[in-house]
Amino acid sequence: xxxxxxxxxxxxxxxxxxxxxxxxxxxxxxxxxxxxxxxxxxxxxxxxxxxxxxxxxxxxxxxxxxxxxxxxxxxxxxxxxxxxxxxxxxxxxxxxxxxxxxxxxxxxxxxxxxxxxxxxxxxxxxxxxxxxxxxxxxxxxxxxxxxxxxxxxxxxxxxxxxxxxxxxxxxxxxxxxxxxxxxxxxxxxxxxxxxxxxxxxxxxxxxxxxxxxxxxxxxxxxxxxxxxxxxxxxxxxxxxxxxxxxxxxxxxxxxxxxxxxxxxxxxxxxxxxxxxxxxxxxxxxxxxxxxxxxxxxxxxxxxxxxxxxxxxxxxxxxxxxxxxxxxxxxxxxxxxxxxxxxxxxxxxxxxxxxxxxx
Amino acid sequence: xxxxxxxxxxxxxxxxxxxxxxxxxxxxxxxxxxxxxxxxxxxxxxxxxxxxxxxxxxxxxxxxxxxxxxxxxxxxxxxxxxxxxxxxxxxxxxxxxxxxxxxxxxxxxxxxxxxxxxxxxxxxxxxxxxxxxxxxxxxxxxxxxxxxxxxxxxxxxxxxxxxxxxxxxxxxxxxxxxxxxxxxxxxxxxxxxxxxxxxxxxxxxxxxxxxxxxxxxxxxxxxxxxxxxxxxxxxxxxxxxxxxxxxxxxxxxxxxxxxxxxxxxxxxxxxxxxxxxxxxxxxxxxxxxxxxxxxxxxxxxxxxxxxxxxxxxxxxxxxxxxxxxxxxxxxxxxxxxxxxxxxxxxxxxxxxxxxxxxxxxxxxxxxxxxxxxxxxxxxxxxxxxxxxxxxxxxxxx
Numbered sequence: 001x002x003x004x005x006x007x008x009x010x011x012x013x014x015x016x017x018x019x020x021x022x023x024x025x026x027x028x029x030x031x032x033x034x035x036x037x038x039x040x041x042x043x044x045x046x047x048x049x050x051x052x053x054x055x056x057x058x059x060x061x062x063x064x065x066x067x068x069x070x071x072x073x074x075x076x077x078x079x080x081x082x083x084x085x086x087x088x089x090x091x092x093x094x095x096x097x098x099x100x101x102x103x104x105x106x107x108x109x110x111x112x113x114x115x116x117x118x119x120x121x122x123x124x125x126x127x128x129x130x131x132x133x134x135x136x137x138x139x140x141x142x143x144x145x146x147x148x149x150x151x152x153x154x155x156x157x158x159x160x161x162x163x164x165x166x167x168x169x170x171x172x173x174x175x176x177x178x179x180x181x182x183x184x185x186x187x188x189x190x191x192x193x194x195x196x197x198x199x200x201x202x203x204x205x206x207x208x209x210x211x212x213x214x215x216x217x218x219x220x221x222x223x224x225x226x227x228x229x230x231x232x233x234x235x236x237x238x239x240x241x242x243x244x245x246x247x248x249x250x251x252x253x254x255x256x257x258x259x260x261x262x263x264x265x266x267x268x269x270x271x272x273x274x275x276x277x278x279x280x281x282x283x284x285x286x287x288x289x290x291x292x293x294x295x296x297x298x299x300x301x302x303x304x305x306x307x308x309x310x311x312x313x314x315x316x317x318x319x320x321x322x323x324x325x326x327x328x329x330x331x332x333x334x335x336x337x338x339x340x341x342x343x344x345x346x347x348x349x350x351x352x353x354x355x356x357x358x
Numbered sequence: 359x360x361x362x363x364x365x366x367x368x369x370x371x372x373x374x375x376x377x378x379x380x381x382x383x384x385x386x387x388x389x390x391x392x393x394x395x396x397x398x399x400x401x402x403x404x405x406x407x408x409x410x411x412x413x414x415x416x417x418x419x420x421x422x423x424x425x426x427x428x429x430x431x432x433x434x435x436x437x438x439x440x441x442x443x444x445x446x447x448x449x450x451x452x453x454x455x456x457x458x459x460x461x462x463x464x465x466x467x468x469x470x471x472x473x474x475x476x477x478x479x480x481x482x483x484x485x486x487x488x489x490x491x492x493x494x495x496x497x498x499x500x501x502x503x504x505x506x507x508x509x510x511x512x513x514x515x516x517x518x519x520x521x522x523x524x525x526x527x528x529x530x531x532x533x534x535x536x537x538x539x540x541x542x543x544x545x546x547x548x549x550x551x552x553x554x555x556x557x558x559x560x561x562x563x564x565x566x567x568x569x570x571x572x573x574x575x576x577x578x579x580x581x582x583x584x585x586x587x588x589x590x591x592x593x594x595x596x597x598x599x600x601x602x603x604x605x606x607x608x609x610x611x612x613x614x615x616x617x618x619x620x621x622x623x624x625x626x627x628x629x630x631x632x633x634x635x636x637x638x639x640x641x642x643x644x645x646x647x648x649x650x651x652x653x654x655x656x657x658x659x660x661x662x663x664x665x666x667x668x669x670x671x672x673x674x675x676x677x678x679x680x681x682x683x684x685x686x687x688x689x690x691x692x693x694x695x696x697x698x699x700x701x702x703x704x705x706x707x708x709x710x711x712x713x714x715x716x717x718x719x720x721x722x723x724x725x726x727x728x729x730x731x732x733x734x735x736x737x738x739x740x741x742x743x744x745x746x747x748x749x750x751x752x753x754x755x
Contacts, residue, residue, distance in 0.1 A: 040482040098611070105516065110469055113556065114476045122402040122555050130556035131617045131741060134465060135516035140742030143611040149628055152611040152744055153524065154516045156468040158497055164513045171531045175362075177632070192470070192479060196490045246511040246537075248503070348504055350512065 001174045002357075004236030005228050005307045007086025009078045012224030012292040012301060013049025017081050021291070021301075022308060025316035030291050032207065032220060037191045044198065047207045048189055049222035049293030053077055059084075060145060067128055068141055071106040071188045075138040076145060078225035079182050086229040086237065088180075096229075097150040097178030098139050099169045101161035101185040103296020105135035105154075108190040138186055150178050159265070159272065160246070161185065162299035163344055163352020167244045173232050185300030186225035197221060204270075209294065211266040211287035211318075212327060214273030222293015226300040228307065239310030242339070243355040250349030254279045256341070260355075261315070261330055263287065263302050265344030267294035275345035277326050284330035290319040299344045303354065306340045310358045315340075361638040364603035364751055365530040366595045367587050369446030371438035371544075372694040374583030374681040375411025379441055384698055387680050387706040388726055394567045394579050394682065400551040408563040410549055411581040411682030421505070426488060429496035430582075431467035434687070435546035438584035439502050442542065442694075446588040447598065450506045456594070458508040459538035461529040462499040462586075463521025463545035464686035468514055471552045498546050510538040515686075519650075520609070520740035521545050522585060522689025523748055527607030529589055539594045544586030544690025553685065554580060560617060568653035568683075569710035570676035571662055571722050578652040581682020585691030602697035603751040605733065606637025612743030618656050623664035625745040626737065630668055633735070633747040641669045644749075645731025646705050648696045650739045651676020651722070652683050653710065657739055662718035673729065675722045679709035689738045693748055696736045700752040704728050 009017065013032065014024035024030050032047035051074050056065070059080035065073060083093065110133045116126035131137065136154040143152050151172065155165035162185050169183045197205050197219075204217030211218075230241070247254060256262070260283055266276050267289035276285075292301045309315050317332035339357040370380050375393060377383030394409035419425065419433040420440075428436075443449065470493055478485035495501070499514040511532055515525045522545020529543030557563045557580060564577040589604065610628035612620035619626070634640060647669060649661055653676070665674055677695055684691055699705045708722030732752035739745050 039479070040484070105469060107470055110471055111476060114471070114473055114552070115480075116559075117402075117555050118473065118477055118480060122404045122558070125555040125559035127556075127559040127561075127617075130559055133469070133556070134518050134741050135468065136518050136740075136742040136744065137616065140611070140616055140744075143613045143743065144615075147613050149610050149613050149625055151609040152517070152742065153528075153609075156497070156514050156516045157500065157512065158494070160500075160512065164511065167511055167537065168513065168528050168531070171528075171535050171537075174535070175531065192476065195479060196487070199484075199487045199490070247509045248507075251507050252509040346500075348500075350500070350503075 002240040002242050003170055003173050004231050004233040004240055005238040006231055006236060007082040007229035008238060008304050008307055009081025009085055010226035010304055011051045011074055011077050013222055014291055016052050016055045016077060018085055024291050028317060028319055037194055039195060046194060046205060047220050051224040069106055069109045069132050071186055072138040072141040074225035075142055075184060075186045078227045079142050079184060082182060082227035082229045093146045094148050095150045096146060096148045097172055097181040098142055098152040099165050099181060099183050100139045100154045101165035101297060102135060102156050103158050103161050103187050105156060106133055106137060107188055107193055109133045111190060111192055159296050159344060159346040160350050160352055161296050163244060163246055163354060166354060167246055169230060170241060170244050173230060181230045182227050183230050184225060184227035185297035187223055187295040187297040189221050189223040194221060209268045209290045211268055211289045214277050217270040219268035219294035222295045222298060224292055226304050228303060238307040239356055239358045241354060242357050245353045247351060248349050249275055249279055249351050254351055256283060260341045261338050263306050263340055263342045265299045265302050267298055269294060271347045272345045275349055280327055285327045286315060286318055286330045288318060302342045306342055306356050309340060310356060362534060362636050364605050365533055366590050366592060366600055367602040367697055368590050368595055368598055369442035369588030370601060370694045370697055371441030372585040372691050373413060373434060373437055374684055374691050375581050376680040378414060378417055380694055380698060390707060390709060392680050392709055397554060402551060402555060404558060406565050408558060408565050409567060409579045411579055412549060413582060427492060428501055429467060429492060430548035431464055431546050432496045432498045432501040434548060434584040435462055435498040436502055436505060438586040439542050442586045442588045453506060453508060456540055457510045457538040459510040459529060459532045459541040460499040460503045460508060461513045461525040461541060461543040463515040463525035463689060464498050464547050465518055465521060466547055466550050466553055467498045468516055471550060473551060502542060517744045518741035519685050519688055520738035520744045520746040521686035523738040523746035524609060526587060526693050526748055530604045530607060533589055533591050539591050541589040542586055543589060545687040546584035547582060547685040547687040549580055549582035562654045564653060567710055568679055570651035570653040570678055570708055571658045572711045573713045573715040575653045575655060575658060577654050578683040581684040583681060583684045583687050583691055585687060585694040587693060600753040602700055602753040604748060605751045606633040606749040608632025608636060609746040614743050617741050619660040619739050621660060623660045625743055626664050626739060627668060629745040629747045633749050637749040639733055639749060643733050644669055644672050644735050645729045646734050647672055647674035648692050648736040649674050649676045650737055651678055653678060659717060662720060666719035673723050673727055675705050675708040692736045696734050696750050700734050700750060
């Protein structure tokens, strides 16, 4: 059974809302921000794609956002933008299922909780930070804001979080557990993560991000949240998810259809790059990580780009810095009914393949 | 919500403070043993020492005893997976070529929560980056899949304390969808200073052995462990012994509070109704309930009220007095126990309960109790307002 995409909402380095993403794709421009982190007396300046929360108060009063952390705020904004995009009235929101994928969960809040007892002693551990540090806090805040009692799920699988969670989302809709489902992905940037990435990758985090230059480490950290409103309806505002397939290419090689036009989840991580070159050889490929950065939930942004492309019957161009590749870069332009497939690889050959059509 | 075909269970594995294998846990519970004590694997400056249930000292981590490569959570999951797979007659060789899914619930198993690393970072020194590398390797579902070289869907569910229950319900749905032939599903969690401090900060831990559903209950004892099931499609199972079946699964969100259950049990009732419909059974068909029963005032009040309203007269117990609250592992461990209790035709006492709470209309079993029936229910309530219910059928024996 095909799953219809009725609405898209997102916030990331390009701005907030599907129009902002479309504008970025059309202009081919996204500017990273410069961040500073101080550690051990040394100032670390690095580029990052950071999400904007400017529009959140369109949907939720400031007072209601007290004690809600950045990760959950991005979640709330993207989910409300998806509902707005789908034109869904508040009266129909009480039975919307929620599934969220996150590679790292609420990193900064976990650090805040650790701060509370490392700084002030264990007896001063913060109950607010602790309860917000659980991975499903964002889903809980969303269910509470929407007053939906439908099933809720949070999945974490590092790079594979999005396709893994999408498989279950598809199944919930097919089996009739829910009629409508907000499927989302969220990850946040924080200084500890930056510190670790710097230790792992050194100058390979300075950009520009070149997703198709598979032998180069060129990841640039990002953050953001994206939601798709999914239903079983045959009529879909954007397009359909036809198939979600998960496996491990190193155990049983992935076989692709000859006509698969691939949107790769390649995001400048060299460790994952070799899998794309193996599996996608001979296929037309595109990659859009330079519009939103390198973070696990970015695979959800790939789905959003695919949905937008299907709606507009147009394959958008990547950025000029996409990079030289051993694969064949797809030619931007009209899709003319062609299907798209989002392909995401993890570092050990795990893959998620999501086939989509208008 | 349609009725679903039963899903075959062919293997069970469990380790916790109650025992290092499922048979060992069963025997100790029916002997009425429990061994809570102050934590030995970490220290804090808490003015009160809260009791926990750790794995016995003799337990050795199988993949990496020093925990430099894989987290303890991942290794607990792997141990339970091997126990369940062995019972089901599988090993890494015989699984080759099969489509095998892994769906594991956890809470701390996927969080960047090393206080040693973070303390060093805060102090401005350079923390041991191997701790971060271990974190990046230590996704419980992915570790099982990689160790056994499996090809199929892999998912770590992080729905707080209902994670293990949700993982089994999701794993069964993958078989129905023909996404794989076999699923290893359940939950795993280790005991950490972080969770110990967190639950202490919420003032829901007990310095005495926990007392689920008792009028004097003060809070939970944390625990650690893993509980996993092997689920198989009928085509793969063939004539293999059926240990039990997953008959139904339901879940719902309270949409009420981040850490407290809805006072009327709104989400729990919805989850129960969905599970009954999916299983095609009624409350009258249920032989016993393996309750969440943490021993916290709020949880047991809400759960006790819902049980007396929805399942009046049905025997129930909490096994958390034996295992402690193992968080994301709890649903997996309690699922394995529930299937094993059905096989045995008997449930152990709800240890820790002596005096009824006048607010609750029903009381748990106080001694080992023979059960009458072939269908049982296990339920989990969680932070975030999650509620999840599994209904199991008895197997061949």
